Amino acid sequence: xxxxxQSVWACSILGQLIALTLLLLRRNASKIPFFTTYIVLNLCxxxxxxxxxxxxxxxxxxxxxxxxxxxxxxxxAQAVATAEILGLTLRPYPGIWGLAWRALVAxxxxxxxxxxxxxxxxxxxxLWFQLNRGYHLTFATAVIACLALVRYYSIxxxxxxxxxxAGFCLNSCVExxxxxxxxxxxxxxxxxxxxxxLIVNMLSFVATLTIWIVALWKPFPVDDRQIASxxxxxxxxxxxxxxERLREINEKLLRLWKMEARPE
Amino acid sequence: MTYTFIVLFGFAFLLLALLAxxxxxxxxxxxxxxxxxxxxxxxxxxxxxxxxxxxxxAVQDSAYLASRGMHALATRVRRERRKIAxxxxxxxxxxxxxxxxxxxxxxxxxxxxxxxxxxxRFQLGLAFSLRYEIIRIKLLFEFAPLPELxxxxxxxxxxxxxMETAMQDLGERAALAAKLASSLDGRGLDVP
Numbered sequence: 001x002x003x004x005x006q007s008v009w010a011c012s013i014l015g016q017l018i019a020l021t022l023l024l025l026r027r028n029a030s031k032i033p034f035f036t037t038y039i040v041l042n043l044c045x046x047x048x049x050x051x052x053x054x055x056x057x058x059x060x061x062x063x064x065x066x067x068x069x070x071x072x073x074x075x076x077a078q079a080v081a082t083a084e085i086l087g088l089t090l091r092p093y094p095g096i097w098g099l100a101w102r103a104l105v106a107x108x109x110x111x112x113x114x115x116x117x118x119x120x121x122x123x124x125x126x127l128w129f130q131l132n133r134g135y136h137l138t139f140a141t142a143v144i145a146c147l148a149l150v151r152y153y154s155i156x157x158x159x160x161x162x163x164x165x166a167g168f169c170l171n172s173c174v175e176x177x178x179x180x181x182x183x184x185x186x187x188x189x190x191x192x193x194x195x196x197x198l199i200v201n202m203l204s205f206v207a208t209l210t211i212w213i214v215a216l217w218k219p220f221p222v223d224d225r226q227i228a229s230x231x232x233x234x235x236x237x238x239x240x241x242x243x244e245r246l247r248e249i250n251e252k253l254l255r256l257w258k259m260e261a262r263p264e
Numbered sequence: 265m266t267y268t269f270i271v272l273f274g275f276a277f278l279l280l281a282l283l284a285x286x287x288x289x290x291x292x293x294x295x296x297x298x299x300x301x302x303x304x305x306x307x308x309x310x311x312x313x314x315x316x317x318x319x320x321x322a323v324q325d326s327a328y329l330a331s332r333g334m335h336a337l338a339t340r341v342r343r344e345r346r347k348i349a350x351x352x353x354x355x356x357x358x359x360x361x362x363x364x365x366x367x368x369x370x371x372x373x374x375x376x377x378x379x380x381x382x383x384x385r386f387q388l389g390l391a392f393s394l395r396y397e398i399i400r401i402k403l404l405f406e407f408a409p410l411p412e413l414x415x416x417x418x419x420x421x422x423x424x425x426x427m428e429t430a431m432q433d434l435g436e437r438a439a440l441a442a443k444l445a446s447s448l449d450g451r452g453l454d455v456p
Contacts, residue, residue, distance in 0.1 A: 095374045118268045137272070140279050147286040153372040162287060169283050176276040184269045 002195055008202040015209030016043050022216040031220055038081040045070045068128045086146055089157050096153055100146050107145040111138045133179040136172035143169050163215035167208040174204035360392050
């Protein structure tokens with residue numbers, strides 16, 4: 001492994017250790033257990049890769065297969081951690097959450113179909129790359145769709161959660177860009193640009209970790225958002241008033257429409 | 265390869281741009297703001313001026329002035345009336361946007377949100393924006409788009425009816441929940 005890759009890799013490990021320490025010290029680990037598990041799994045993956053690299057008799061093919069397998073596990077953990085953050089964000093809004101998960105399924109299915117249509121893998125190595133890229137594209141689209149929905153309904157997202165989600169999305173988008181660009185620039189084979197691919201992807205992950213460290217620096221604030229509930233007194237007071245006003249407006253508009261429809 | 269590259273690369277860039285957009289803080293709308301917005305909307309009543317606007321855009325007045333040889337005055341009257349029509353159009357959009365925002369807030373407060381209803385509102389919003397732009401361009405280029413203006417009012421009207429139904433549902437559900445809560449408090453469940 002070239003020294004440049006080793007340096008970035010070391011930075012990535014350091015970043016993950018800092019993030020994990022912050023999660024434990026600030027007592028945020030209990031609030032987002034799946035995200036903590038994701039960080040731990042990433043560290044385990046790094047350790048696993050180190051052990052694999054130290055085995056001299058291991059064939060490159062088996063090394064690649066095991067690496068991709070460990071990557072698949074962490075990607076699954078990433079999806080679960082993201083669902084956890086989105087769930088926490090939308091917990092006070094059960095109606096919107098119900099809408100959001102259906103939108104996520106619809107958007108993800110659409111992206112997967114588009115990817116199946118545009119991708120043509122030749123060989124196992126290319127297939128792994130394309131699966132990885134497809135996952136990141138679907139993941140980023142789904143999270144951004146969910147964030148767009150959150151924005152549309154003017155829902156306040158705690159800044160720490162927002163930064164964690166932004167980090168995930170940024171990392172996925174960079175992975176897609178790098179994978180696509182390098183695939184086109186180098187037709188000779190994936191081995192030629194493996195170092196460049198590793199460095200850029202790890203740098204993007206280091207940037208993501210930096211965002212997460214900033215997000216985790218302080219303990220998460222207590223969620224003071226009021227849960228949407230029909231028994232809420234404010235809502236009970238406001239609801240009839242809104243109803244009455246809407247009825248007034250409606251009647252006014254209906255009168256106008258009837259007036260328009262009447263022949264002059 | 266080039267086609268795939270363009271699609272994927274463009275998609276990834278689009279996602280990055282969208283990410284930057286969605287991460288900007290949304291305009292916070294509290295329940296008090298809803299009440300204030302509602303009062304403002306109710307006081308607005310821009311939509312009720314359509315007959316006057318229709319009259320202002322009618323060709324008869326300027327045709328009469330032109331027939332009396334007052335071409336300069338006819339042109340001036342037409343220009344000024346178009347300005348008024350454009351202002352009315354802007355106010356109509358403001359009315360619609362207030363209602364639309366209100367609908368979103370109501371949805372976010374509701375424990376159950378119907379996808380069909382939400383899509384319908386989104387569709388209405390798109391239809392309104394499109395019609396608004398078409399009418400505005402027509403007015404700017406000195407056409408008198410009366411049927412379209414009527415259709416625009418219809419969109420606002422339809423939307424208002426939908427909002428009323430939604431609010432009625434919410435109100436009934438809220439009343440039912442309050443009734444249940446009070447009856448439970450009264451009877452007490454921890455009877456030996």
